[in-house]
Amino acid sequence: MHIKEAKSERHVLAVTVDNEAGILAKIAGLFTARGYNIDSLTVADIAEDHATSRITIVTNGPPEVIDQIQAQLERLVPVHNVIDLTEEGPHVERELALIKVAGVGDDRVEALRLADVFRAQVVDVTTSSFIFELTGAPDKIDNFIALMRELGLVEVGRTGVAGMMRGAEA
Amino acid sequence: MSKQERSGASILVQGLVDQGVEFIFGYPGGAVLPIYDELFDDQRIRHILVRHEAGAAHAAEGYARSTGKPGVVLVTSGPGATNAVTGIADAYLDSIPLVVITGQVPTALIGTDAFQEADTIGITRHCTKHNYLVKDPSELKSTIEEAFRIATTGRPGPVVVDIPKDVQIALSNGEADAGSFVTSERYQPRTEGKTDKIAQAVAMMAEAEFPVFYTGGGVINSGPEASALLRQLQDITGAPVTSTLMGLGAFPADHPDWLGMLGMHGTFEANMAMNKCDLMICVGARFDDRVTGRLDAFSPDSKKVHIDIDRASINKTVPVDLGIVGDCATVLQQLIDAWGDRKAKDLGEWKARITGWRARESLAYPPKKDSIMPQLAIERLYALTKHRNPIITTEVGQHQMWAAQYFHFSDPNKWLTSGGLGTMGYGMPAAIGAQLGNPDDLVIDIAGEASIQMNIQELGTASQYRLPVKIFILNNEYMGMVRQWQELTYESRYSNSYSDSLPDFVALAEAYGWKGIRIEDEAGLDAGIEAMMAYDGPVIVDCQVSKDANCYPMIPSGAAHTEMLMYGDQVEGTMDDEAKALV
Ligand SMILES: Cc1ncc(C[n+]2csc(CCOP(=O)(O)OP(=O)(O)O)c2C)c(N)n1
Ligand SMILES: [Mg+2]
Numbered sequence: 001m002h003i004k005e006a007k008s009e010r011h012v013l014a015v016t017v018d019n020e021a022g023i024l025a026k027i028a029g030l031f032t033a034r035g036y037n038i039d040s041l042t043v044a045d046i047a048e049d050h051a052t053s054r055i056t057i058v059t060n061g062p063p064e065v066i067d068q069i070q071a072q073l074e075r076l077v078p079v080h081n082v083i084d085l086t087e088e089g090p091h092v093e094r095e096l097a098l099i100k101v102a103g104v105g106d107d108r109v110e111a112l113r114l115a116d117v118f119r120a121q122v123v124d125v126t127t128s129s130f131i132f133e134l135t136g137a138p139d140k141i142d143n144f145i146a147l148m149r150e151l152g153l154v155e156v157g158r159t160g161v162a163g164m165m166r167g168a169e170a
Numbered sequence: 171m172s173k174q175e176r177s178g179a180s181i182l183v184q185g186l187v188d189q190g191v192e193f194i195f196g197y198p199g200g201a202v203l204p205i206y207d208e209l210f211d212d213q214r215i216r217h218i219l220v221r222h223e224a225g226a227a228h229a230a231e232g233y234a235r236s237t238g239k240p241g242v243v244l245v246t247s248g249p250g251a252t253n254a255v256t257g258i259a260d261a262y263l264d265s266i267p268l269v270v271i272t273g274q275v276p277t278a279l280i281g282t283d284a285f286q287e288a289d290t291i292g293i294t295r296h297c298t299k300h301n302y303l304v305k306d307p308s309e310l311k312s313t314i315e316e317a318f319r320i321a322t323t324g325r326p327g328p329v330v331v332d333i334p335k336d337v338q339i340a341l342s343n344g345e346a347d348a349g350s351f352v353t354s355e356r357y358q359p360r361t362e363g364k365t366d367k368i369a370q371a372v373a374m375m376a377e378a379e380f381p382v383f384y385t386g387g388g389v390i391n392s393g394p395e396a397s398a399l400l401r402q403l404q405d406i407t408g409a410p411v412t413s414t415l416m417g418l419g420a421f422p423a424d425h426p427d428w429l430g431m432l433g434m435h436g437t438f439e440a441n442m443a444m445n446k447c448d449l450m451i452c453v454g455a456r457f458d459d460r461v462t463g464r465l466d467a468f469s470p471d472s473k474k475v476h477i478d479i480d481r482a483s484i485n486k487t488v489p490v491d492l493g494i495v496g497d498c499a500t501v502l503q504q505l506i507d508a509w510g511d512r513k514a515k516d517l518g519e520w521k522a523r524i525t526g527w528r529a530r531e532s533l534a535y536p537p538k539k540d541s542i543m544p545q546l547a548i549e550r551l552y553a554l555t556k557h558r559n560p561i562i563t564t565e566v567g568q569h570q571m572w573a574a575q576y577f578h579f580s581d582p583n584k585w586l587t588s589g590g591l592g593t594m595g596y597g598m599p600a601a602i603g604a605q606l607g608n609p610d611d612l613v614i615d616i617a618g619e620a621s622i623q624m625n626i627q628e629l630g631t632a633s634q635y636r637l638p639v640k641i642f643i644l645n646n647e648y649m650g651m652v653r654q655w656q657e658l659t660y661e662s663r664y665s666n667s668y669s670d671s672l673p674d675f676v677a678l679a680e681a682y683g684w685k686g687i688r689i690e691d692e693a694g695l696d697a698g699i700e701a702m703m704a705y706d707g708p709v710i711v712d713c714q715v716s717k718d719a720n721c722y723p724m725i726p727s728g729a730a731h732t733e734m735l736m737y738g739d740q741v742e743g744t745m746d747d748e749a750k751a752l753v
Contacts, residue, residue: 001747021303026295033296057428064485071482077300077320080355 042158103152179308185314199246201273204338221627227257232600248286263590267326301326307342324359363496378449383410387416388454396499412440421579438532465731548576565621566648595624679710
């Protein structure tokens with residue numbers, strides 16, 4: 001007997017929650033307990049009175065599992081609502097990455113040139129290294145990191161995705 | 171101490187009184203001493219001292235399920251809380267409203283591996299509907315209010331409120347923060363079905379030629395009016411009814427359109443009707459694996475309507491054509507109203523096929539000369555007690571399935587069993603809780619000799635509170651259900667399923683001040699049951715039954731509804747790994 005795998009889709013979920021202790025553990029635990037995937041998860045306080053947070057989860061799974069994830073999240077008491085940005089329509093996704101590259105000579109020049117092409121900012125510099133700050137859609141960051149791998153990539157820090165629907169409506 | 175100031179413990183107890191709590195099932199310890207002191211001379215709430223915290227949780231479940239009111243549990247930190255976890259998980263899977271108060275080490279010691287510290291919030295996070303760590307006594311009032319609201323509304327379930335010892339002692343005026351949750355956008359369960367969906371469901375019902383109602387524990391949880399409305403809707407549509415283990419009693423078992431229970435040990439007619447129907451109306455059930463059998467062969471040609479208060483139950487394992495999120499009673503009423511004075515279709519052909527399936531007599535079992543067939547024992551127990559309309563609890567195993575098959579129910583809230591978690595040791599404490607909530611009812615725990623030992627210590631609780639519960643043990647000297655599976659799957663290699671070194675149950679009963687009765691043969695069966703009934707106090711009946719009887723019909727794991735084994739079918743064998751893995 002072998003374990004079977006199902007095909008999957010990537011979805012971005014924006015979840016508004018009460019800002020209470022344990023909510024992150026509850027959500028992360030829901031995903032592990034029910035065998036759902038988390039590609040990235042970001043969370044921050046978004047309300048003036050610090051009462052609510054927004055959690056953005058990038059997940060993947062077959063469509064029926066994605067629907068279950070949404071339903072299971074909505075079932076949690078501190079969850080106000082769950083928006084499946086991927087399902088709802090046009091939306092923007094942004095992520096911030098810090099990328100450290102070390103090297104000298106041609107590699108160093110090439111790294112700086114590519115950073116310029118990608119509109120990455122240099123936020124730290126020594127004679128033998130750069131830290132680039134890059135904001136963009138996740139695949140843009142993936143591409144940049146792939147290029148840097150050949151030019152002395154040392155370290156990567158990524159925030160995970162924040163997402164929002166396009167247009168005037170909340 | 172200013173005039174209105176009260177301790178956290180006092181605010182808590184007042185909060186419970188405000189919720190109308192009659193009983194607390196609990197066990198004391200260091201981290202709840204302030205609460206116990208508060209209860210010491212309080213006449214408003216009765217504390218029931220159990221013998222183990224698992225007993226407290228199951229007793230609260232039995233009370234809740236038999237009365238429709240939430241059960242309340244009070245246990246200490248650390249081992250008190252962890253002992254209660256099985257009952258909490260049980261209530262979670264069977265959607266039983268519980269509010270469980272756990273003591274916690276003082277706030278300043280949390281996270282230091284303090285004496286009797288356990289991360290109760292972490293441990294219960296995924297087996298509660300919600301849980302709270304209360305860090306300020308001024309939050310207690312609103313927390314208790316919300317805890318009861320969450321436990322009892324929407325899909326009911328257990329809620330844990332973890333209260334550090336210093337918070338129980340600290341003073342507060344108790345009013346700060348009151349109602350803070352009320353304005354929140356969180357937790358707004360939907361009870362009413364959407365009108366367009368109701369209309370669609372009625373149209374589907376009016377057109378169906380082979381409809382079936384598949385009902386579950388949600389109908390019971392929705393309150394007795396849901397059962398009444400189910401009967402009404404069945405009456406105007408004529409569709410036959412089957413039910414899950416948890417839903418028994420919602421529809422009367424003596425009704426001509428009752429098909430019996432469905433699923434792994436369901437009747438032939440119920441499972442065939444599920445397989446061959448053209449419309450399945452699922453009311454408050456959740457397509458559990460014990461019900462569906464092999465998913466890709468589950469009711470292949472039917473349209474499916476699913477009514478459930480929990481939107482996450484819809485399309486979870488079985489995709490349906492129409493999902494209606496709402497409370498069973500509310501939606502059933504909506505369906506009845508929308509049906510109006512339509513005439514039901516002639517279901518003659520469908521009923522005739524069902525009659526054909528009934529003729530298989532799937533619950534028939536061979537007689538035995540030298541020992542009591544357990545099925546017969548349940549049939550006699552039913553025949554001799556039904557005039558008292560008893561509350562039946564069970565443990566887990568073959569006896570549980572036989573009770574579901576051969577004891578028949580006409581009313582909701584009379585059948586208390588651990589369906590989702592399948593917890594051995596549930597039945598006796600649940601009977602204690604049910605007896606407290608229904609002092610005039612006859613309450614019987616139908617037990618197995620193995621299961622009953624799991625919470626045997628609760629004999630003392632029943633003695634202390636003079637509860638006349640009856641325990642009817644179908645003693646087959648085996649963990650029968652395990653033995654049956656080993657026969658089917660592992661060529662009868664009975665690994666550790668023999669009940670060795672059993673106690674003398676009669677002597678054990680007497681040691682606790684109960685009456686003990688032993689039934690050894692068929693000739694003594696009725697007399698033993700009568701003697702049990704006649705005794706005005708708690709009784710253990712050790713009914714010695716055939717050791718090798720099995721529970722049929724049975725859909726083996728990994729099989730379809732149409733592949734049922736009946737009594738007399740060749741049973742010993744092996745299974746392929748896929749089937750074994752399905753459990
Ligand atoms: C707490 C717990 N442990 C183990 C099991 C697995 N199990 C299911 S039925 C059963 C045997 C029960 O034996 P008994 O109470 O004698 O009932 P019988 O099947 O013989 O009627 C076991 C061990 C369980 N359901 N619950
Ligand atoms: Mg047994």
